[in-house]
Amino acid sequence: MPAEPAARPTIYDVAQRAGVSKSLVSLVLRDAPHVSEARRRAVHEAIEELGYRPSRAASALASQRTRSVGVLIDDFRNPWFVELLAGLRSVLDPAGYTSSVADLTLEAVSGRNPVDGFLAMHVDGLVVAGEPQPGLLRGLAVPTVVAGVRDVGPGLAADVVAGDDERGGELATRHLLDLGHARIAHLTGSGGPAARRRRGYERTMRAAGLEPLVTGAGGTAEDDGYAAALAALDAAPGLTAFVAGNDVMAVGALAALREHGLSVPHDVSVVGYDDSPLAAYRYLALTSVAGHSHEVGAESATTLLARLGDPEAPRRRQLLEPSLVVRGSTAPP
Amino acid sequence: MPAEPAARPTIYDVAQRAGVSKSLVSLVLRDAPHVSEARRRAVHEAIEELGYRPSRAASALASQRTRSVGVLIDDFRNPWFVELLAGLRSVLDPAGYTSSVADLTLEAVSGRNPVDGFLAMHVDGLVVAGEPQPGLLRGLAVPTVVAGVRDVGPGLAADVVAGDDERGGELATRHLLDLGHARIAHLTGSGGPAARRRRGYERTMRAAGLEPLVTGAGGTAEDDGYAAALAALDAAPGLTAFVAGNDVMAVGALAALREHGLSVPHDVSVVGYDDSPLAAYRYLALTSVAGHSHEVGAESATTLLARLGDPEAPRRRQLLEPSLVVRGSTAPP
Structure with a gap:
């Protein structure tokens, strides 16, 4: 695989040249409010001097945002996802993001790619809760977090948050x-x-x-x-x-x-x-x-929001430690 | 409440004047293919002669469609919705519609109106599976079917499909x-x-x-x-x-x-x-x-698709007959 040409400037180069954080460059790229005119100008000058071109993901961000997130669940019949969703919402809601949910099992029956539906809705990002079918997410331009599964296969540009x-x-x-x-x-x-x-x-x-x-x-x-x-x-x-x-x-x-x-x-x-x-x-x-599905959900949402703010940050993989809840179905032999 | 002025022409008047069905007027309004040029012209002439203005719902239909449906579930924790969703998909999928799901209980915790999220995604229609909170759907311009609950309160312009x-x-x-x-x-x-x-x-x-x-x-x-x-x-x-x-x-x-x-x-x-x-x-x-959640779901989807094709048809309320599944938890006393 050929290495990325060293000469291509990144968002980090722009931030350094402009003397601001990379998050601020992101904000300027998507024309966010509450950025001072001076800093906005500094960023635009740095972009021009370096010949920086935002990535496809960053371009998508710069365009109209819907503040919505698509959540793909592996099977509604398995109730593990209820807490995961609650965790997701606990972070997305205060941040002003809507989330909506589709079921991979139901979609698989129909033979359609459920991701297409979310893209048609112009979601800002995806959370895949469960195991993505091979190829389902290949080549996606939308920021994606895989929640609950640590092995997502090669070639998938997604952050991962999973229980161990x-x-x-x-x-x-x-x-x-x-x-x-x-x-x-x-x-x-x-x-x-x-x-x-x-x-x-x-x-x-x-x-x-x-x-x-x-x-x-x-x-x-x-x-x-x-x-x-x-x-x-x-x-x-x-x-x-x-x-x-x-x-x-x-x-x-x-x-x-x-x-x-x-x-x-x-x-x-x-x-x-x-x-x-x-x-x-x-x-x-x-x-x-x-x-700890609730925590996996909350951490997935936090990771997705960070990714939306900084599309070029290195991919992250986080494993959360499980614990045992002892009830009445176990006893000494 | 003042009555609707009698003079305002409806889609039925347009259909009668043009000598076509109201479904065909609907098709012309949203610029559907497979309508002959002659009938298209007849409809447009009738619209002009009568001074007909499509309703807000019809206007929305005439604009860009996403072929997506938002489904509001009352509580993911209650598994009754699984079959209902499967029934919905069994009709929506072959018709080329995507569906995505939000949970009213989770949304209620956040105090946000989940309908807003779906509207931001430009869904073509809504299915509300369960009991809508009072006021949740008041004044909605998007075609809506309430599934599973027969009493939806006054002032809600929705079709209803429910078990008895x-x-x-x-x-x-x-x-x-x-x-x-x-x-x-x-x-x-x-x-x-x-x-x-x-x-x-x-x-x-x-x-x-x-x-x-x-x-x-x-x-x-x-x-x-x-x-x-x-x-x-x-x-x-x-x-x-x-x-x-x-x-x-x-x-x-x-x-x-x-x-x-x-x-x-x-x-x-x-x-x-x-x-x-x-x-x-x-x-x-x-x-x-x-x-018969599966059938309630399938019938809800059929009703919604019919509503999308004909926004001004009279509201429908359908009750499906339940049946008893006898298993091991009942016996003679």
Whole structure:
């Protein structure tokens, strides 16, 4: 890949020449109010002297802004996104930005690219909450933050804010080990976060000198959790605990256990993931790994606003530490 | 309020004068393709002769269209909307329309009007899925369909597509009566649909010569169902069945019953409402009233597209018949 020609001036060069911050250059480029005439003139002179040409993203910014953000959710059926959205709004709303939401799963059924719809609405930026389909975001000119997934594939110019899923899988497994469990199975799903949660489980089991047992991988729905739990009970009849790929799969596992006449947590402990509204329902009371979706959402919004203010800043990747919320579905064996 | 001057010509007058349908006038007004030059000229002549001025909505249509629809959801935390959205998309997608979604509850927290965001995005129309806050939609110039709620208040120029909630309350109660229950309590929530479901329950109980018992009305969340169920158990210790205002409240009731050492359906039967993904989880297996959200969504989209094609057609109000999905949470007493 050829290197960027060294001679091409950047927004940083303009800022340095004009003796102002790069944020101020940004403000001048999009003709924002509250910039003094003197500083505005200094920036324009620096631009002319250096022959600076704003990037495509910066040009888009300089044109009419709608102060709106498009949010792509991977599946409305999975309630993990509720807190993430609340976190996003907690930052976007005070900043005067509207957000609207589309569902990748529903859109995938129709075979259309949901990003096109947002571009037609002239959104200022995108937040992709979940795993983008390959190619979905390739070549996008609109500032984008991927929230909740750390591996976004090559060639995607996006900032990333995600929970540390591998660490989460480790926390869930460690909790069960600390309670005294040794025969712990993992119910895995499809996709990048599931693979990382699985890796955290496997690593923790092996570090404790135990053999991992993983079933599933068909999907991440209730059905999948049910089938994976039945497969695990079949493969290892004496197991005493499950780490599920998410809360919905954990609810599927509860049904499989009841069918086997096993009670939770008396006979078998179950840990979910996402700390979704489901986990908090009294009737389910799932111990669950909190990926801190609210914080991931808030940090994603902050990152997007920073990107809008400074389109040429280096890409950022932030990982947030998960924690465990202990409820009634786990106990000593 | 002064009456509309009788002399003002309508799109119907233009259609009659030009000898074409009003849909064709609409097509000409927004400069649609596939209209013959002769008919286009006839319409323009009629417009000129009559001095017809398109309404504000029609003018908006004549200007640039984004082929996008804004969907307002009352609360993402309540999963009833998932099927409704799928139904909406099943009609909007093939018609080439994008849809994006905002949450009224999240927006209410911020104190902003979520409709403004959609208008800034230049959506062609709105679907309000749930109960609009008073005044939210007053004076809107954009074509609007209210989905899922039949009472939208006075002064709102919207089409309505809703499930028949009163009939649904009746179905749930009738199912329990047919099983042999007589001591049936209703757990009610807040809002118009909850009030109609309650009315269906009360009417059916009285028709059977039984005294209704209603608790709740604080809200429609899991907490509210839990509290309402505890209150009902307190008020009528020997009751054998609950009709819950929705599935989430029914899950709250399951926890209250377990705390009282009562098993479902052996000791007490529970009927939910919405037939949401929750109800179908094997571990919960709730008998639930299906409001046919998918069909309400599809019919709402069809209605909106018809409205876009003919902004001056009379307002429509359609009620869809609910049905009962029987699962494992109900049995004879």
